[in-house]
Amino acid sequence: MSHILEVDGVMLSFGINRILQNVYLKCTTGNVTGLLGRNGCGKSCLMKIIIGDPLTEEKSIRINGKSLLGSSRLPEDLRYLPQHNFVPDSLSLERIFDDFEIDIEAFIESFPEFEQYRGIKMAHLSGGVKRILELYLVLKSKSKFVILDEPFSHIMPVHVDTIKNLILEEKSNKGILVSDHLYEHIMQISDEVYMIKNGRTFPIKSVEELHENGYVRLW
Numbered sequence: 642m643s644h645i646l647e648v649d650g651v652m653l654s655f656g657i658n659r660i661l662q663n664v665y666l667k668c669t670t671g672n673v674t675g676l677l678g679r680n681g682c683g684k685s686c687l688m689k690i691i692i693g694d695p696l697t698e699e700k701s702i703r704i705n706g707k708s709l710l711g712s713s714r715l716p717e718d719l720r721y722l723p724q725h726n727f728v729p730d731s732l733s734l735e736r737i738f739d740d741f742e743i744d745i746e747a748f749i750e751s752f753p754e755f756e757q758y759r760g761i762k763m764a765h766l767s768g769g770v771k772r773i774l775e776l777y778l779v780l781k782s783k784s785k786f787v788i789l790d791e792p793f794s795h796i797m798p799v800h801v802d803t804i805k806n807l808i809l810e811e812k813s814n815k816g817i818l819v820s821d822h823l824y825e826h827i828m829q830i831s832d833e834v835y836m837i838k839n840g841r842t843f844p845i846k847s848v849e850e851l852h853e854n855g856y857v858r859l860w
């Protein structure tokens with residue numbers, strides 16, 4: 642079944658700083674939607690607002706036309722990979738997969754060297770290893786939409802390629818909204834890309850447009 646997530650009417654200021662004011666984006670099952678923009682333009686704030694952070698009352702977030710009210714979100718609707726680690730340090734890899742009801746064997750097939758970490762607690766894993774694990778848990782969750790904030794940060798290139806493939810595989814089950822400054826990867830895997838600039842979102846079709854909008858320097 643296909644679902645559509647739409648976001649508009651978002652107004653966000655901190656003091657006299659207007660961060661977001663003219664936002665529209667949509668994400669649908671079967672699609673990867675990319676979100677790009679300069680440091681501090683409001684990407685993480687927008688993602689947090691979508692997943693229910695009460696940063697602003699002025700917003701309209703809808704799934705299949707039905708407004709998501711307040712700050713509670715059902716995990717079957719939306720899951721979110723934040724920039725910081727979220728799995729408790731005291732849990733082992735095996736326990737985490739059990740808790741999330743996600744198949745650890747399929748994970749180890751994608752990342753064979755994680756075999757050695759099966760019984761290891763999160764506290765003893767490196768930053769990049771934790772990041773891959775958390776990204777996988779969110780990406781594979783039984784949710785209509787997943788929102789990934791900087792999924793490629795701290796991750797070595799060979800695993801970035803695996804993760805891109807997993808995202809492309811998983812989009813047949815859900816809509817995926819993703820933001821990362823590794824814009825070439827975002828441009829490659831996204832069906833639609835939005836940029837945030839001066840508080841508003843607009844569609845981007847090419848790296849040249851990113852250049853024209855001051856996000857990359859091509860010449």
Ligand SMILES: Nc1ncnc2c1ncn2[C@@H]1O[C@H](COP(=O)(O)OP(=O)(O)OP(=O)(O)O)[C@@H](O)[C@H]1O
Binds near residue numbers: 655679683
């Ligand atoms: N709780 C807060 N209080 C005050 N200002 C905030 C708060 N949260 C975010 N900001 C400001 O809002 C702006 C947007 O922040 P946000 O984290 O969304 O940027 P971003 O586009 O994700 O940036 P980056 O690419 O650097 O991660 C920034 O100027 C930031 O300093």
